[in-house]
Structure formats: structure tokens, C-alpha cells
Amino acid sequence: MAERKKTSVNRRDFLKNAAAGAAVLAAAPAVPAKRPAPEPRPAAPPPPMSPEAEMGTPSSVDVLTADRTGSDFMVDVIKSLGIEYVCANPGSSFRGLHESVINYGGNRSPEFITCCHEESSVAMGHGYAKIEGKPLAIFAHGTVGIQHAAMAIYNAYCDRVPIYMIGGNIMDATKRIPPVEWSHSVQDAAAMVRDYVKWDDLPTSLPHFAESAVRAYKIAMTPPMMPVLLVVDAELQENPIPDDGATLRVPSLVLAGPPQGDSGSVAEAARLLVAAENPVLIADRAARTPAGMALLVELAEALQAPVIDQTGRMNFPSRHPLNQTERGRRLISNTDVILGLEMNDVWGTLHSFRDQLNRTSQPITQPGVKLIHIGAATLFSKSNYQNFQRYSELDLDIAADAEATLPSLTESVKRQLTANRKVALQDRAAKFAAANRESLQQARDAAAYAWDASPISTARLSAELWAQIKDEDWSLVSTVGFVSRWPLRLWSFDKYHQYIGGSGGYGIGYGAPAAVGAALANRKYGRLSVNIQNDGDLMYAPGVLWTAAHHRIPLLTIMHNNRAYHQEVMQVQIMANRHSRGIDRASIGTSIADPNIDYAKLAQGMGLFAEGPISDPKELGPAIQRAIAVVKRGEPALIDVHTQPR
Amino acid sequence: MNRSSVETQPSAAASRRSSYRTSGFAIVGCLLLTAAVALFLSERSTRAQAPAQAPKPAAAPAGNAKNGKQIFEAQGCFKCHGSEGQGRSQTAKESAVPQIAPTRLALPAFLRFVRSPTGQMPPYSSQQVSDSELTDLYAFLQSLAPSKVEFPSTANAQNGQRLYASYGCYECHGGEAQGSAQTGGSRLGPIQIPFASFVSYVRQPAGQMPPYTKKAVPDAELADIYAFLKSRPEAAPSKGIALLNQ
Secondary structure, three states, X not given: OHHHHHHOOOHHHHHHHHHHHHHHHHHOOOOOOOOOOOOOOOOOOOOOXXXXXXXXXXXXXXXXXXXXXXXXXXXXXXXXXXOOEEEEOOOHHHHHHHHHHHHHOOOOOOEEEEOXXXXXXXXXXXXXXHHHOOOOXXXXXXXXXXXXXXXXXXXXXXXXXXXXXXXXXXXXXXXXXXXXXXXXXXXXXXXXXHHHOOEEEOOOOHHHHHHHHHHHHHHHHOOOOOEEEEEEEHHHHHOEOHHHHOOOOOOOOOOOOOOOOOHHHHHHHHHHHHHOOOEEEEEOOOOOOHHHHHHHHHHHHHHOOOEEEOOOOOOOOOOOOOEOHHHHHHHHHHOOEEEEEOOOOHHHHHEEEEEOOOEEEEEOOOOOOEEEEEEOHHHOOOOOOOOOOOOOOOOEEEEOOHHHXXXXXXXXXXXXXXXXXXXXXXXXXXXXXXHHHHHHHHHHHHHHOOOOOOOEOHHHHHHHHHHHHOOOOEEEOOOOHHHOOHHHHHOOOOOHHHEOOOOOOOOOOOHHXXXXXXXXXXXXXXXXXXXXXXXXXXXXXXXXXXXXXXXXXXXXEEEEEOOEOHHHHHHHHHHHHHOOOOOOOOOOOOEOOOOOOOHHHHHHHOOOEEEEEEOOHHHHHHHHHHHHHHHHOOOEEEEEEEEXXX | OOOOOOOOOOOOOHHHXXXXXXXXXXXXXXXXXXXXXXXXXHHHHHHHHOOOOOOOOOOOXXXXXXXXXXXXXXXXXXXXXXXXXXXXXXXOOOOOEOOXXXXXXXXXXXXXXXXXXXXXXXXXXXXXXXXXXXXXXXXXXXXOOXXXXXXXXXXXXXXXXXHHHHOOHHHHHOOOOOOOOOOOOXXXXXXXXXXXXXXXXXXXXXXXXOOOOOOOOOHHHHHHHHHHHHHOOOOOOXXXXXXXXX
């Protein structure tokens, strides 16, 4: 870099003059330009290890060091945002930032977390934000790093989660060290992910970086929350700070208030809900914070309305009498007013869809049902990726953040409830309480089937795990769809941090790093983080287990090792049946067996305590106990369990 | 892919299909199963109220049975009444569902009932399904005959267990036939429906279950699988399992 500096044209001047240069070029006559006279060649340096080299006087002073560089100032800005960690796989295009974080910044807030894959870095940020409510930072190469990170960025984009990412790059072609830095340079690094980040920028000066860094954080944290990306030139990181930083300042951060529903729409929503005979509340990503849960409980209780929790976030206590998630479809088919809160897929929730040779669908709601939705996603749309789901014909669409709107909605509901209406609503309460108890009992009855099966049933796995953690301050940092949702059906969830929802974009490879990231956030609160880990998901980037061990991130991982990409086994089975051929061959290309992967050995090789594989259900409880003892010492542990498919 | 003219759906459920395949078994909620009781009661009521003028079954309805089959599937009639309109008997947990193929109602009474059903059956407005379409549906129902498949005494449960695994039944219904809330595969052990209904469903399932044709699975092998499912034990009472009472 010293060589770069010595011969550099000031980059700002370079960019400033570019337009003028281009104009001159356009106006110039089409005659061959005279080749400028070559600069005189400097005298050849004396050969190394020669007396001249050791004793002679250099012809000029070669400045090789600098006290403060641009990356130091960048760390000042990052620190001002309260960012606790930087997750990164090291890369030379951000070596300046890397070194400033660990030395100038003292490796504290942010602390550098070593990751083995950029997809892991971003997914760790995803899981961390689900618990902490704010982003950590991710550093990556602007080229190969962002390419690796792309799927994880997309997941976070779909899941409305803030990701704060900085990519390194080298813009000035004359400063790139051949050949690697040419391959690691790009004109527009953000282009490859621009379809699924909320905002990106390419700052060209340190003041520009400062403003854009604060602006990016603010944009990422304003609902709908999403990833942001800054691409930072290596020159800007590595060159000395001009004037020793006398003119630099860190802009202040004031987060934007989340958008709230307008008073007229909120009052109308309240009127419809109060008047409804069978209202239903459906929450998906409704609660952004622990307060969101309490606000939804308050609204549901005011209306005595059932809640269907789609658990994109932990929205509603699982054993609250009004939690009617297990009866959701029945309630939807009977309701006259639906209030959706930050729903990912309104249409899909209100329709059945049949995946046969003829794809058909039909509404499951009654004709005339009133549909209200409150969601911030309406405020931000992009075209290319289709995660916005099918168009829904809403009666009242409130483009606002649900959690921020709930207080005024609940207040309006309470204002409109007459005494007689309140009495009528109370009659619903006993019915729903009984139904909630009945759902729990039905789940327990269903879980009893195949109780002693080997491979172990996912119901047994969930019950054994619950027995060991229920008296702790636990946090389930994985999704539960692939274990037939047993934890949500059998356990009691009543705190926001006890569940973090899914990936958003259904991109596999999210689970393990998101769990480690969430566990990283939980560490300072002393929580017991628990991850039910799908085997196929772990194999995308298992190196994140090493990251957990290296940074002493306490996390209990229980493998749901069904030895297959089981969702795809079923998909291939559908095709084989449709064609009436080879119905016994769906495992080809979809199984992860022969040989079975020994996840305990894999984890042990990365420094984790690990046991398994366990296929006798009687051995599972004691193994989990032993692993929890390790996790309580502040380390990760893994139990490999051979399980039923779902 | 031949996409239905009733409802074309290229992409909205793509991600859902990728991660959450729900089958018709699970989609059939308690409501829809119990709702069908209304039609059964109504049919009985209709016959009881006017015994002397019981309508003659329409021998040759004007509708198009082929189109009626499509309407039967698109409108979800199969969800309560089964893929052959065969209905089902009452069990400890689920209400009975009436057989509607063939229906004993005359076409006008059939139209009236679908528009304004009693009990819990959801009404179908003319916006959802026209009179002409209901006539086609009626023709389809009248064209169906109850299945007469007999369960062979030679069925081999052990071979059925092998086939259950190799033909992929376990994928949605679990290795022990325990079912799954995620796949939508219902619990099958021990199987509760008659062999004839089992065959009928497997050959032409409602909902999401992929069909198993005779070409892929002969009747004799289905009998073995049925014998295996019949041999599955009942679950232990959950009250007696400490871990399920936490």
C-alpha cells in the first residue's frame, strides 16, 4: 500500500476530474493523440544485502507507516452506532478495517468474530438481530465475499431483519496488486445483491463514509427492516487521515420512529373488530420487541379474540387461552373479520392450494369476510424477487408498523366497546380457554404415538429436550417446521426471546449460523440457547461450529439427523407418483446416508463437546443433561440424534 | 403441467411447497369433517319431511360429469366427503361425513341445499359456483359407484412394512405411521378406514397426497400395506407418560 500511496493521484481529485475529462474526450477531434514522453526512470536501487544498500544514503525518503488511517475513523463511526460484533471471514480488501477493529478499537464493541464462510457471517447477524433487535456488522470482500453472502442476505431481506454489511473493494485500477486484487475488484459491488438490500452506497471520502454509515444504520433499523450494504474502497481505509482528522466528525444517530397507522384507518379497524361476531387475529412478524408480545395480548384480551401465531416472530404466549393456533384453519373458515399483523403471506393463509397435476386453489374464508392488514412491508417494494406473495384483496390496508400501531388500535377498541358488548365478548373467553387446553391434550396424545420408536420420533426428542430446559432461562434459536412443530405444540412459550422464527427466504444453510448468532446475543443475558439442528442445513457451512467453539459461545445443538434432504425426498416422490414410475427411488439424490455423517465426530473435530449418534430414546435425556452441563460452563455442545423424518 | 382453468397458480405457493408441503389429510380440518354432518342430516330431513313425494334420483342429469369432477376437486367437496364422495363413519374424534356419491337428492333439492345448507356445512354462493357448474357436479356425483374392492385374506403385513418404507409412505406419514403436522400426512396406525376406502383414496387422493396408480402399486401390494397399517399398535395413553405432562 505504501507503493500505492507514493504514486497515487488523490482519489477524490481523480473522481472529481473524471467527468471533466470525459467531456473533453467527447469533444476532442478524432485524431491520434500524441503519446506523452515517458517519465525518466528512477535509478535502480542497490542490490539487497550489498554494502551500498546497507550503508548508502537513499535518494529519497520512502514513507512506509502512518499513525492514523481512514479505517481508524471508520471504526470510530462504527463504535458510535453501538455495534457489538463484526462477523467476518478475513479478506484483504478490508484488511485496513480489520486491523483497526482489533488494534485501534481494542477489539471491543465491535469484537471481531472469526467466521468460516460469509454466508455464516450474515446468517449469524440474522440470528443475532432476532434476539437483540439491532444488527451486528459484517465485513466481506466486495466480490467473492458478497457472492458467498448473497443467499443469507436474501433470507434476511425476506425476513425483514436488519443486516449491516461492509464490503471491501479497490476502485483505482492502478492501485490493484496483480493478479488477485484485479479478481477481487468490481465496478459496482452492490449490483449483485441490490435486488434484496434496502439501501447501498459507495462512499468516496471519509466524511461521506461517516454520513453513509449512519444513514445505512438508520435505514436498516426503520421498519420494514432490511439489509444495507456499504462498499468501502481499500484506499479510503488504508490512506492516512487527511489533516490528522481535524475536520472529521461522527454524525449523530437518531433512529426514525416506526410508521404508525393513520387515525381514521385505525378507528375503522377497531369498529370492524368490535362489531365482529367471530374476529380472528393473525400475527406473523408482528412483535419486533418484547413489548410487541404484551401489546398483542392486550388487544386480544380486550376483544376476547383468538390469535393465530404464525411465529415469524414470537408474537403470543403459546398457552394463553386465546392462542388458537392449532385450530387456525377452522377459525379462519368461520370468521367474519380478520386482522392480519405483518403477515408474510395473506393470500396463502386464506386459501388452500392443491399441488397436483392441475394446480388448484380455493378460498377457505366465508364470502363477505372483512380483511384488515397492518404491515410495514407495503411501504417498500421491489420487483425482481417474488417474495411479496400473491395479491390479496384487502378491505382495509394499513401501511404501518404493526407493533407501533397496536397501542392506538387497542385504545380505539376499548373506547368503542360498550358495557353490553364487553359482557358478550367475555362469553367467548371460556370457550377459547377450553379449546386451548384441548389442543394441548391432542398434541400430547399424538406425541405418545411412536413414543419408543427408533429412530427417535421428533415428538419424543422435543419432550425430552423440554424436560431438561423448562426450568432454565431458555431460548429456542432454531425453527421448528421440520420437527413437525412439536416444541410450539408441547412447550410453554411466554417470552419474546424464546423463539426466533424462520429464515424468511427458505434458503437452507441459515439454521446453524443463525443459531450461533442468536446464542451470541443471548450470551450476555446468561440464557440457555437451544438449537434443534437439521442435518442437511448444517452441511452447508459446518465451520460455524468452530466459530462457536473458538469464541466460547454457549449453545446446545440437538441434531435432527434424519439422514436426508427430506423435503426434497417428498418432492421427488410426488413426481415419481405423478408419472407412475420408480416410486421406490425418491432417495436417489436426496438422502444423506451411505455413509451416515457422524456429526459428533464432526463437532468434536471443531472443538465441541459432542455425543452420538443416539437412536435409543432412553439414552437421549441423560445425553442432553451432560451437554447442558457443558453449555452452562460457557461452551457449545452437540448431541447427534437419529430421528424420524419429520 | 396442465394448470387448471379454475384457479391458475404459477408461483405464489412455490416457496411454501418447497418448505411446507401440506396434504389434504391435514387440510381436512375438524370443521370441514363435521360440517358434512349437516348435509347428511339435511338429506335425512328432506326424506323424512316428504316421504310420499320423495324425489326420484335423477337418472340422467343434464350436466357434464367430466367438468363436474373438476368442480368437485376445485371447490373442495372431497375434503369432507372423500375423493369418491364416499363419506366416512363417525369415530371417537371425528363426526360422520355423509356419502354423497350418488346423492339421493333430486337436482333442484341439491341446488337448494348447496346454496343454503343447514348445520355447519359452508354455503356456496352463485358467485363461487354457478347453477350450471352445480349441475355438472351433480352429474359427476351420480356417475360414481361405491367401490367394491375386497380385502384379501392372503395380505402380508411383513411385506407391507417393507413396501410402506420402499414406496415412500413413511416420508409423510412417519416411519411408525405416526403422521406429521408438517408434511400433512395423517396418522395411519392403526388404520381406521375400510380397505375399499383406503384403496379408493390411495388411487385418487384428495388434497396433496401423490396418487399411487395400479401401474405403480398393484392392489395386492396395497393390501399388504393395509395389513401392515392395521397391525400398528394404538398409542400409549399420554396421561401415563410423565414427559408429556410437563
